[in-house]
Amino acid sequence: MAAILGGIAALALAGQAFAQLEGRGFPDCINGPLKNNTVCDTSADPLARATALISLFTLEEKLNNTGHVSPGVPRLGLPAYTWWQEALHGVASSPGVNFSTSGNYSYATSFPQPILMGAAFDDDLITAVATVISTEARAFNNDDRAGLDYWTPNINPFKDPRWGRGQETPGEDPYHLSSYVHALINGLQGGEDPKYKRIVATCKHFVAYDMESWNGNYRYQFDAQIDSQDLAEYYMPPFQSCARDSNVGAFMCSYNAVNGVPTCADPYLLQTILREHWGWTNEQQWVTSDCDAVQNIFLPHNYTQTREEAAAVALNAGTDLDCGTYYQHHLPAAFEQGLFNESTLDMSLIRQYSSLVRLGYFDGDLVPYRNLTFADVSTPQSQQLALQAAEEGITLLKNDGLLPMKIDNSTKIALIGDWANATTQMQGNYAGIAPYLHSPLYAAQQLGATVNYAYGPGFGDPTTDSWNSIWAAANASDIIIYVGGIDNSVESEGMDRNTIAWTGTQLDAIGELAMYGKPMLLFQMGGGQIDSSPIANNPNISALLWGGYPGQDGGVAMFNIITGKTAPAGRLPTTQYPANYIAQVPMTNMSLRPGENNPGRTYKWYNGTAVFEFGYGMHYTNFSATAPTMSNCNFTISNLMANCTEQYKDRCAFTTLDFEVKNTGSVDSDYVALGFLTGSFGPQPYPKKSLVKYTRLHGVSAGSSQAASLALTLGSLARVDDMGNTVLYPGDYSLMLDTQPLAYVNFTLSGSPAVLDQWPQRPAATHQTSNYFVGGFGTEPLEDPMENVPAGY
């Protein structure tokens, strides 16, 4: 009896909760028209539930619900749903997210841009950050201020230093990105296969999107020419990590074409690779187009003769949802013309709605995240994590001993530069509204110092009008701190950089400031690297740090590093190339290996000398390391394969190498252990080295040691052949710790090569793309479709 009463009480409570949720954009499974449909049966499986729901839709209702603004089906009590939410580094302003203008829900934690969090090389940090983001997203959803799926992360490798959106990514290395994104998705979704996902993440932009606008080429029309080797080895691994290894809920196909086919129209990418080869087959996983990428299939890609064909070719290829209105507008006529089957449309809708089932959209208070409120947003712990994330990423590039520096109320600081009082600038793009934005100026003032602040000298056209205040600040101070570089005015969505040098105005002002002969340090900001050799080579500039876009507490993070409250241990997540690099390779050249018009890309293949290499970063202390002794240094490939029982052979364990890392200096510090593989094995040319594992050691006390445990897999040792196959080759291998190696382990593999992963080849072309808009080096500029896009994107 008690149990029955308990059950009734629970039902009544659930009913109350539903009544509250009613009208706030949630389906009412207690009293609404769907209450007896299987979609409301929480014991049924998600596929059955979504199939039952979609079976109630008329054809018109199905066609109506194919855009990112889906009207739902009012007669069924299925509310409208906006599929487009963003959360790149915190719940972000975007079509589906509604920040309040004041009070509760008027802000959310704003973490650093991924490029700086990538520099932390700390996957546990990334999971913690992503867990905060998904918690805050759930709180926003509970107040009907956001949906449940988010179009993040941007996981295209940052291959070319000019790319305006490189700031959104963790860097240039495919292994690093793969590991980072796995940690991120676990935090966003709540593990690989939980009953209720926290939120759905969307890996974008599939695939090979890394150019906005260069020399007449635009992301909307660019046709990236990529061979199988580069595709499988460089452009694909982060997406494989998303689909195959992290069970991400959604994918986004990109604006560009790959080898003649716009990605959203390409069954080879969306079916053969994504769904079949990577086993991303369950019916809760869906693909959205990038925004208006379906329209772009028609123009400017000119891939189809008609608009209806463009819509149908995308749907048939496996693009389930259209960000935009093109499906809603053109699929009805496409259906009339017999260009797709209703069952294909059903499948797409089932995928999307079963994903909502997995998010608990139909399950009211049974969902554990329903009790999250604004009290769970921007908590003291989240604020501390945002600060920690910025501190962990900040990277020390030069230090002649000036740092760490004592700052107190007897210090007079000249704080100069376009970033010196940065606020929203610190967030970069795809940001939300932060609870606060602690600028460098604010942070310096908190230390009690006398701060002589001067804005300028400006990023743009030379104007020395404001410069007198710069000299006045320098004259009145004992220490000069310059905070500048680049920001979203020169690198952003739609805008690639046309120089990777410091602007002349900044260099002029920095050079003159250095001539004061006062202790001087420079903080280089922005996502893309700038050739800082003039600063590295200037003996009057004692220290150089890189700070990316450090987020809501960026100023405090900076000064915690400068004063030594926190010791720096970040590592560059991209190569800092010399300024003339961009004259040597067109942005449109997708090859990684050196060749004609290409000195090679990334630390693996660049044949020149980097200003600062990938993985570089100094400390306030010194580290030494001892390599483990391997009991056996000779391995037979056939034995390794015989012991490998995983479905995906690259995941099989090889060995774990425990390096003993000792802090030999006098300052406690984190240490990022980077494991690079080198050697002569596999197809030539050989990469200079390849990152195969990393881990961040926390708080290694002065004089003490910690073990850096690097677990290697067979995939760690493999190379990719010219067909895109991942292969284990015989040869001499060396695993070295760090960029300036602290320790090595050598070993040998013998026997015949073994294929770990056979890459599916693209079938022979059946579709001819018109060459009217073919992009390439030196084509005529096209009209810029980003011209009228609102600021902030």
Ligand SMILES: O=[N+]([O-])c1ccc(O[C@@H]2O[C@@H](CO)[C@H](O)[C@H]2O)cc1
């Ligand atoms: O028209 N707009 O307002 C607009 C805004 C953003 C935009 O960019 C695309 O939308 C984002 C969706 O997640 C993708 O990452 C990006 O490539 C494309 C168009």
